[in-house]
Amino acid sequence: MSDKKTIAFFPEAAFGPALNSVGIAQACEKLGHKAVFLTDPGMGGVYSGYGFEEHLVNMSEPMPPEEMAKYWVDFINGHIPNFNKTPYEQIDNYVKDCWDAIVETSIWAEKDLPSVLDKVKPDVVCVDNVILFPAIKRYCRENGKAWVRVISCSENEITDPDIPPHLSGCGENDKECFEKFDTKFKGTVKPAHEKFNAFLAECGEEPYELGEFFEASPFLNLLLYPEPAKFKRRNPLDPKQFQYLEGCVRDEKPYDIPTFEKNNDKPILYVSFGSLGSGDTDLLKRIIDTLGTMDVRALVNVGDYKDQYGALPGNVQIDSWFPQPSVIKQMDAVIHHGGNNSFNECLYFGVPAIVMPYVWDGHDNATRVQETGHGLYMHRANWTADQLKANIQTLLTDPAMKTKLAATSAHMQGQNGPAKAAKLLDALAKDA
Template identity: 70%
Template sequence: MSKTIAFFPEAAFGPALNSVGIAQAVEALGHKAIFLSDPGFVDVYKGYGFEAYPVNLSAPMPPEQMAKFWEDFINGHIPNFRKSPYDQIDNYVRDCWEAIVDSAKWAEKDLPGVLARIKPDLICVDNVILFPAIKQFGKPWVRIISCSENEIEDEKIPPHLSGCRQDDLAGHAAYRDKFNTVIKPIHDDFNAFLASTGEEAYPIGQFFEASPFMNLLLYPESVKFDREHPLDPKQFQYLEGCVRKEKPYEVPAFAENNDKPLLYISFGSLGAGDTDLLKRLIVTIGKLPYRALVNVGDYKEQYTDLPGNIIVESWFPQPSVIPQIDAAIHHGGNNSFTECLYFGKPAIIMPYVWDGHDNATRVDETGHGFKMPRYDWTDEELAAKLDACVSDPAMKAKLAATSAHMQSQNGPQKAAAILDQLAMTGTFDG
């Protein structure tokens, strides 16, 4: 019997496209997948053939104005991208949590009515904050953790957003202390909102909870953290990534270096605003024995007089591009992070915000690539890291093993089977 499964991802391409991958697999089982969406992302889901229902997460505004709001938000913080994760707490991180708490308040105005209208049998939410209406709707709900798995806290692992190494316990404590101090007024405001909806207050620093039904983590086995308290598989399942299906991509001919290794460079749709960094990378790689496809987002007109071994585009069908490359340079967003591992491709991660810091550290400390500072590097250092990416036999062997394991798990199908059981029976028994 067909069930209606609703997905409500955060209004960002990483969570959105991960949920698309799962929704595609859900529909292959005969269920109906629909999306609840920030108005600015409704057309993204419709573009993949899904119904999408708008839920305002801020004061209503035209989609193009909403997109511009977040573009301006990120671009206004570009100076903070030079700072350490610890030093971003009282600027970028604080501002993000203020906006996220506001989004939860706005969602509560629309969500009850939208849920009553579409009557889903199961709700999947990929966000970092609780929407009380979902918890209170009376149907099973699933939390998807598309960012780093340390969104689910543990005393032995680095705090979310910290970029700390697993063994840096002093760094863990320092980050938690500063985060909790800076975030307290915002957290107090959120707890007041929770009280207004009949929900219990959360302890300091916590804005969401694990679902009692199921929590799906996209992190791969080969990079997951060593926890003090292992997660119960009856309530937590690792999906090993959720790579969506995209249209095929044919690598075009380059004016130069057509016989050289192929690189892919992307800092995501919002990170593309850091044009100075992308231009610097283009100049440097223009002198090296590689070809490179560079995602420049909405700023393509700013790139002129390109080297013959560089091709820029505003967008690439990334899951179709990465299988064809030899190495990537990216920002550590979860899609880029997991897709490179899924296809066994080494990455140099130059993080700037959010879980990019955690993913960059993790790829480095597990031997799947390198973490590099975003700005403090020399041409020689970049060249050496790229050479290691394309020629290091130990890294190649590790990536091949990780890729084989991830592809054997088939994350979207694994998720769909779990959701099928929950939608049909209301429980998951393994």
């Protein structure tokens, strides 16, 4: 291909943004381009596992991979007591600590990122993160290239007066909740924001208003949210600059449903709280115990904690990892934490979900699933076995929910988000 271009992806060091970017990168390569990944060493091997070239960018003080993995496991597990709190109550702890750490990632990346960009020489750089990396703007400005912001989390990362603040979990019409959360959030992150603005000044960039850590790209912004779940904005986004991908589901290896000791003719569920949420083994054990009393089967993602589970009910099987898109498409219902991949994959395949959020945009996505009739929002801890059983039965039998999900699935699959993203990036790359 004579006009083959290099498209670089720089996702946040978390599996949600990472695997969404993999889906787009796969579609770019189908168009004949070269997709490469810039990644924190802690995510090293994730992208090469899908066949992509990786270039390491330290986003924190360098340490051996096993120490880095332990650091983030300890960070998340140390916050498990905060997971039961409301989004507003989490601002002083989890949210504050995250923004402190996120600001540090941008500062650290400035050490390695310029030389990596000069080495890779991308024609387009796609950033799926919640914070600006000045080196990317500078590289693109100096070389006549384009940078793209990818919003894989809830679409309210791009703010509007009529939609809930990012991370708030507010209902779409609860303006009192909007104001209360936004005021508390800005006051709490102010020290981190001031530190970040000082860093931007050192890099020759303009400061951001309080509460903002990133800007919309002047070239292109890609949002994952599908039309049936979108918010109604007071200020509609210009499609020349903002494009909704209607989800973005990656290609994954096939998965064969295993044989269970019992209930092989019964509905099947998938339970996953993501790579980080799997550390809450007490919650997963409660769910497993409840499912063990039902006429269903269940696959449960327990992450790196498989050795902490003893004897299981005959209708439940666990594993450390599942090729999630290939699993969800075969499920009758899903229980998840509201992460962007789980949220979009359930909608894409028309599978009803119970969302038990614990942090970040899981709160926003859980509220949106309930508001739009695509599933149910449950508190992650304040439930009884009978309540969980009743909600699972609702997912399996509610005709209105099934009709809604079927229409949403048909819409999303007709749009093909990764292919749409690849065509938009192809046009930008060819103009570079």
